[in-house]
Amino acid sequence: MQVEPVKVIDSHTGGEPTRVVIAGAPDLGEGPLAARVQRFRQHHDAFRRAVVNEPRGSDVLVGALLCEPHAADCVTGVIFFNNVGYLHMCGHGTIGLMVTLGHLGRIGLGRHRVDTPVGVVEATLEPDNFVALANVPSYRYAKEVALQVPNYGTVRGDIAWGGNWFFLVKQHQQQLSAARVSALTAFCQAIRDTLDREGIRGADGQPIDHVEIFGPPSSAAADGRNFVLCPGGAYDRSPCGTGTSAKLACLAADGVLEEGQVWRQESIVGSIFEGAYQREGDRILPRIRGQAFVNAEATLLFHPGDPFAMGIPLPTDGEAPA
Numbered sequence: 497m498q499v500e501p502v503k504v505i506d507s508h509t510g511g512e513p514t515r516v517v518i519a520g521a522p523d524l525g526e527g528p529l530a531a532r533v534q535r536f537r538q539h540h541d542a543f544r545r546a547v548v549n550e551p552r553g554s555d556v557l558v559g560a561l562l563c564e565p566h567a568a569d570c571v572t573g574v575i576f577f578n579n580v581g582y583l584h585m586c587g588h589g590t591i592g593l594m595v596t597l598g599h600l601g602r603i604g605l606g607r608h609r610v611d612t613p614v615g616v617v618e619a620t621l622e623p624d625n626f627v628a629l630a631n632v633p634s635y636r637y638a639k640e641v642a643l644q645v646p647n648y649g650t651v652r653g654d655i656a657w658g659g660n661w662f663f664l665v666k667q668h669q670q671q672l673s674a675a676r677v678s679a680l681t682a683f684c685q686a687i688r689d690t691l692d693r694e695g696i697r698g699a700d701g702q703p704i705d706h707v708e709i710f711g712p713p714s715s716a717a718a719d720g721r722n723f724v725l726c727p728g729g730a731y732d733r734s735p736c737g738t739g740t741s742a743k744l745a746c747l748a749a750d751g752v753l754e755e756g757q758v759w760r761q762e763s764i765v766g767s768i769f770e771g772a773y774q775r776e777g778d779r780i781l782p783r784i785r786g787q788a789f790v791n792a793e794a795t796l797l798f799h800p801g802d803p804f805a806m807g808i809p810l811p812t813d814g815e816a817p818a
Contacts, residue, residue: 498546498798498806505599506792507592510734510767514592514788516560517547518600520796528566529573529613533582536561536575544577545807552796552807555579555730558589565611571603573611580728580810584614585659587737587769587784591627594619595788614659626787629737633779634658634745637698643690651687658741658782661698663691665709672711672721674764677731684709684725708739718762728810734786735761735769741782744773748780 502520506513522540524532536544546552548559558578565573574593576586583589590610597603598621607620618630638655641663645651653665670676670683684707691697691704698704705727713721724732724739732739740761747753759771773780798805 498543499800501798502547502796504547504794504796505596505790506794507596507788507790508733509588509591509595509786509788510763510769511765512588512732512734512736513557514560514586514589514596515547515553515557516562516593516596518562521561521563524563524575526564526566529563529575529611532563532573533575533613536577537582542806544582545809546798546805547796547807548577549579549807549810551804553579555728556733558583558586560586560589560593567609567611567616570609570611570616572597575613578726578728579730582613583660583727585612585617585632585738587629587631587659587739587741588732588734588786588788589737590617590619590629591737591784591786592788594621594627595625596790597621599790624787625789626785628783628785631737631741631782631784632659633776634741634773634782635779636742636745636749639749641696643687643694643696645686645690648683648686651690653687654746655696655698655704656742656745657698658743658745659738660706660742661702661704662706662708662739662742663687663704664742664746665707668709670709670711670723672709672723672764677764680709680723680764681725681729681731684723684731685729688725706736706739708736708742710743713760713762714766715762718760718768720759721762721764723764731764733763733765734767735763737769737784737786740769740771740784744771744782745780748773748775
């Protein structure tokens with residue numbers, strides 16, 4: 497059981513929370529971040545649960561573990577995780593991370609490089625808590641894949657990589673409003689269950705763990721609105737950085753968004769990310785700009801008599817709660 501206190505900084509990016517662990521984390525050793533994620537998963541998964549699961553956290557909370565970068569020119573390394581596992585990359589989390597590092601005085605305004613399990617990304621800390629993220633190369637893997645989704649009929653969507661794997665659906669009968677979150681969650685979960693059942697995956701057999709659906713924006717300030725269901729069953733309060741990157745890849749592949757043209761993506765709660773891209777061969781280099789705010793500094797404590805000191809396990813962790 498964890499006995500040392502863990503120090504964290506909480507922030508939100510467009511309404512989506514990030515908890516950055518700044519002290520008290522397990523030693524994951526050296527080497528590439530992808531290898532350290534495996535050590536985290538195999539030997540310290542209880543720490544993940546303790547930081548983001550109930551009773552300290554919630555299903556929507558994303559954790560970010562600071563660690564020494566493998567790439568020498570990076571200001572930090574980071575591993576993102578949530579209530580059920582580990583994320584390849586997290587756009588809103590990187591924006592929150594940069595604002596947190598600025599809050600701590602570890603970085604100033606300007607461009608910085610961050611090491612992640614899927615490679616180095618660049619992020620520019622701007623005035624007023626804005627961050628412009630140069631995300632990993634993104635691309636559409638498959639177009640208009642047809643699914644027979646129980647209770648919903650035929651659903652067609654694109655499979656795209658934006659730092660995580662997404663199934664993106666434009667044509668559907670759902671109204672995208674915050675009042676319909678439960679219905680939207682059920683629809684997206686049914687899609688993800690169908691993808692799993694039919695064995696439809698991304699490149700190299702990687703699971704598609706995010707579902708993203710689109711609709712018209714609620715105001716003239718945006719070009720479109722989305723609803724993103726994340727691994728673990730929570731929806732993204734922000735427009736989703738990796739999801740917006742995947743969206744840009746599809747728009748670019750369809751020829752409806754020019755290189756350098758700004759796309760303003762609205763979330764289900766009304767927050768907006770600005771996205772644009774440059775071409776790099778058959779892929780794009782997305783740039784996502786959003787705003788984050790630090791809202792708490794905390795010390796997590798672990799009482800030896802607390803049966804849930806290391807968090808409440810979820811059935812999707814492979815351990816059913818008592």
